[in-house]
Amino acid sequence: MPRVPWHDGDVARTAVMxxxxxxxxxxxxxxxxRQERRIRALDWTRSFETLAYDRAVARxxxxxxxxxxxxxxxRFPDGSVTVGIDAVRSIAIRLPxxxxxxxxLWLPPVRTLGAVAYRWVAANRRRDDDSSCER
Numbered sequence: 001m002p003r004v005p006w007h008d009g010d011v012a013r014t015a016v017m018x019x020x021x022x023x024x025x026x027x028x029x030x031x032x033x034r035q036e037r038r039i040r041a042l043d044w045t046r047s048f049e050t051l052a053y054d055r056a057v058a059r060x061x062x063x064x065x066x067x068x069x070x071x072x073x074x075r076f077p078d079g080s081v082t083v084g085i086d087a088v089r090s091i092a093i094r095l096p097x098x099x100x101x102x103x104x105l106w107l108p109p110v111r112t113l114g115a116v117a118y119r120w121v122a123a124n125r126r127r128d129d130d131s132s133c134e135r
Contacts, residue, residue: 020049023091024063024073027052031125032072039091047094048074071122085111085118 023039026032036050056075057064063075071084074091082090085105092102104110 019077020047021077021090021094022056022075023048023050023087024053024056024075025050027054029125035072039095042095042097044096045094048091071118084122085115088114088118 023036025036039048040050051059053063053073056073060075060079062079062081063073065081066083072087072091074082074087076082076090089102089105089111092098092105095102105114
C-alpha cells in the first residue's frame with residue numbers, strides 16, 4: 001500500500017490520501033498548529049495526513065458537523081469522524097510511542113478523565129496563544 005507524502009502546507013492531495021486517516025486541526029490557532037507538528041514528528045510510520053479544518057470541511061462536509069471548538073478531528077477513509085478525546089485516542093494508538101498509553105483510553109474511567117482533561121486544554125488553549133484561536 002503506498003504511503004501518503006508529508007503535509008506541505010495546504011496543498012490538496014490525490015486520491016491516495018483517502019487511504020489514510022486525516023488529522024484535522026484548527027489552522028488558525030498556533031497551539032493547534034504546534035500539536036499538528038508534534039503529531040507529524042511522532043508519526044514514524046507515516047500513518048496520517050494532516051489538513052487544516054477549512055480545507056478539510058471543503059473536501060469532506062461531515063468533518064464540519066459540530067463546532068470547531070468541539071475539538072481535534074480525525075477523518076477515516078470510510079467517512080467516519082472522531083472528535084476530541086476520541087480523536088486523540090485514534091491518533092495515539094497509531095503512534096509507536098503512545099500505543100500502550102492509548103490502550104488505557106479504552107477503559108471507561110480513564111476515557112472519562114481524559115475527556116475532562118481534553119475539554120480543559122481545549123478551553124484554555126487561547127491562554128498560550130494569540131487571539132487567532134477565538135473562532
